[in-house]
Amino acid sequence: MADTTKFLLSEEAIPTHWVNLLPDLPGDPLPPLNSQTMQPAGPPDLTPIFPLELIGQEVSAEPEIEIPQQVREVYKLWRPTPLFRARRLERALDTPAHIYYKYEGVSPAGSHKPNTAVPQAFANAQAGIRKLTTETGAGQWGSSLAFACSLFDLECEVFMVGSSHDQKPYRRSMMQTWGATVHRSPSEQTQSGRANASHPTGSLGIAISEAVEVAAQDPESNYALGSVLNHVLLHQTVIGQETITQMEMAADQPDVVIGCVGGGSNFAGLTFPWLRRKLQADGAGPRFVAVEPAACPTLTQGVYAYDFGDTVGLTPLMAMYTLGHDFVPPPVHAGGLRYHGDAPMVCALLKAGLLEARAYRQNETFAAALQFARHEGIIPAPEPAHAIRAAIEEAKQAGEVRVILFGLCGHGHFDLAAYDAYLAGTLQDPEFSQADSDAALAALPQGAPSLA
């Protein structure tokens, strides 16, 4: 039994603080801008839909923020999550590399999303809020917020993108099991929905508008977002902090840390604590690789500019790599990675040369997922399959021992239709449309400072 497969921590090892990387960012800060005034967006831009506690976390200059005791109590339901050494995969690859993965699929909702859903629900409950609204695409975020709300006696109202609502009925069932109300978006509940009633599939943009509209109109309701924003990335840093302890248990140190990137919260959660250590060690530390779908190559092909975070244009402008806020990514199964932009903090780090970015096609990603499942057992969600692909490539390139750590941010129990298509040889492999992105980039908001 000498060859340890998984590294477990007891509940006492749940981090006591979140790591706030905002003060570590190199260069001048690039705050979000009010899209009307082009002035930095402040708390008044956000109080209609977020509680003060989360707004404070969004703009905090403190290097660490304490995790409330009540949140840590809930984290105990699944945290600390296990770190695995992929010994069977290593043998199959016949590689000298050591491959480790941090598995977030053990949470009740099956991904890393509850790490932020819980503190968001808690902060809103503390502020006297009665209901949270949100949008969801594939359903990972909506189900995580439904779970979190059930624990703090909050109502939860989810606007689910119409096409997902039709294709993934069991993610909807999951939300309802935890007590949430789920609307197919566009819905009859909101002006935004009724104005788009003829839209056949709906979109994340419409669903966001609906959720924000409901929250903004009701003083007892707030809105919750599952990625992109600073406070969301902050909450996810429990992941990386635990891996630092677990890699010490394994007596190994990573040469490269890999995560998939959609909005950026999974990637940030895993890497930011490692990145702070590297910055404090004058650059001695692992490389960081952000992996995205070739069909939606925000980091590898996007433009660094101020753009809206949503499709409709309701949010403040954010400094980020973008394909244009009305770029509609092809329907790859990694729904969580279909985002035109990326978290401003992740983008600033890439711009500063502190991260690498890489893109893979859908079919090569599923080939890696299948190889992983047949050796390690866990069937990965399509999103972290991108990280698996990168980890396998790093291992194949390793002429000598190279220590690879990647984030396995969720299981694929609700994504098996995609595996079906892959096994049948009918999985689409959509290409990125530079022309579509160019058209969307032509509609970037005017008057914002250039970041070129």
Added chain:
Amino acid sequence: MADTTKFLLSEEAIPTHWVNLLPDLPGDPLPPLNSQTMQPAGPPDLTPIFPLELIGQEVSAEPEIEIPQQVREVYKLWRPTPLFRARRLERALDTPAHIYYKYEGVSPAGSHKPNTAVPQAFANAQAGIRKLTTETGAGQWGSSLAFACSLFDLECEVFMVGSSHDQKPYRRSMMQTWGATVHRSPSEQTQSGRANASHPTGSLGIAISEAVEVAAQDPESNYALGSVLNHVLLHQTVIGQETITQMEMAADQPDVVIGCVGGGSNFAGLTFPWLRRKLQADGAGPRFVAVEPAACPTLTQGVYAYDFGDTVGLTPLMAMYTLGHDFVPPPVHAGGLRYHGDAPMVCALLKAGLLEARAYRQNETFAAALQFARHEGIIPAPEPAHAIRAAIEEAKQAGEVRVILFGLCGHGHFDLAAYDAYLAGTLQDPEFSQADSDAALAALPQGAPSLA
């Protein structure tokens, strides 16, 4: 952080031996009988479809059997599994009881079934077998065997009951992801299937016949069974052994241990190690409660008699509580509990008064599952929801501190259609048909010794 929620063990705590309760059974042994000769069935009855190693385990008189090192290595992918204290559920129930649950849903296939799939695949691989065949209903067993075969480079051929194949396509996808070949049963692959080609939904009985037929005809193929037999129950005893250590960590001792019963392997796995301790302590120890669906009340309403283990009548006769081997249980969602008989070892213990048995209706079971999910997070499979119902009842009856331990043997990620129906108020609540069982009992095999 004083209130521990989950009790984790490191890999070193994976048991080194399985607990064989066969020598502990009270009274005269009741061996399986060859249905032709009515003489005890011996190894020659079994060698066409099982390897000698497993046949040896099936009849062993040794109190413990060592777990092969290679099996323990695979167990590390998910074992030891966590023991949780259900603190949120306790508060919601306002009970002085302490409620603990052992969660087997962390395995790659999502239930306790891999605990036996892995040693079965290993023993067959060691014996030079190239392929394993099996049947599956809801898919938990088939997916577990597919997973295990992928690790030992065995082919896996699964005959999946037609109605499940049509209704649960994602369980099929899961098996294929692990490399198994899945046939809708009745299939064109076998004589048994072709003879039943007109059967619209198929049945477990037909699927067993198909799997056994393929295995018996090919010397390089064997058959694998997921419950009922002694060696299957044996493999599951890792569950109970771990809970003994974990309850010591919790500084609590159970007053009652509860598990759901279909074929009996989950229940046996949890309870047999505790039961041995109780027998060795002259009866000082917890009560044991076996819970089954009221629609298929084998233990609570069945007759203790020699009967076939399968519907078609291919197996040796087994001494068990039975509703008659051709009794077809109503289509409750707890597919894993729809079995006309029960493991002979579990039945012998019930007959001897060492266990209690209890049955619940489908709707009251789902009410308990929903209450559990909304407080503890995990969405349970319909089978262990029966154990949850019993645990909640035990807690409500507890006037003073009562320590309750139950087995949460799997998650419900592939059962959300049933939750949908429950939430919509359209879940059927089928009753047991005594008349159907009486008719089936009239067809009990003639000439076997009476057990009355």
